[in-house]
Amino acid sequence: AQSVTQLGSHVSVSEGALVLLRCNYSSSVPPYLFWYVQYPNQGLQLLLKYTTGATLVKGINGFEAEFKKSETSFHLTKPSAHMSDAAEYFCAVSDADTDKLIFGTGTRLQVFP
């Protein structure tokens, strides 16, 4: 069975500081991995995804993530946080046959001025 673990339910950073949100996965097949962002009372927006190929994936809004098979990790980073980055972030892995997504419990990012 596939699963995702997000370490840290809350992360707080200052505006301009590095953002690091952690995600570890468990999968018996090569994983497809996703990061989604959710703003209050809204649906999920795809930030970036890893399928195959290059392990460093760039997404929208300056975010990027690196797939590390040896560490079973897919951490999300952004060099400089902006106030507008404050939101809930979800890491997910997709089922190989059905594409259904298995999500982590989420990390709430707070950005302080």
Place this chain on the structure above:
Amino acid sequence: DTGVSQDPRHKITKRGQNVTFRCDPISEHNRLYWYRQTLGQGPEFLTYFQNEAQLEKSRLLSDRFSAERPKGSFSTLEIQRTEQGDSAMYLCASSLALSSRNEQFFGPGTRLTVL
């Protein structure tokens, strides 16, 4: 492409009432998914359709829940005899399944509050 839409956006109901939610996927998408998200948690898979066929149901989907996708277009999710534990955000997503590992696009969700 107008994206995935869901209706209503918010629903408040009393315990024991029935509610129905609608999801309109992106027009050419053949797969449609329903997820439930409770406060402080990630979305959890409920069920999915390929065209009009319901191919998988989670054990989270009790007998009080039923989903349909007539004609392989829009989908409805009905909850009968609602309970306070049903209060959650219900998310719909669609994808175009051409092979495997296809991207899902999410709607804005329907927030259900059961009093």
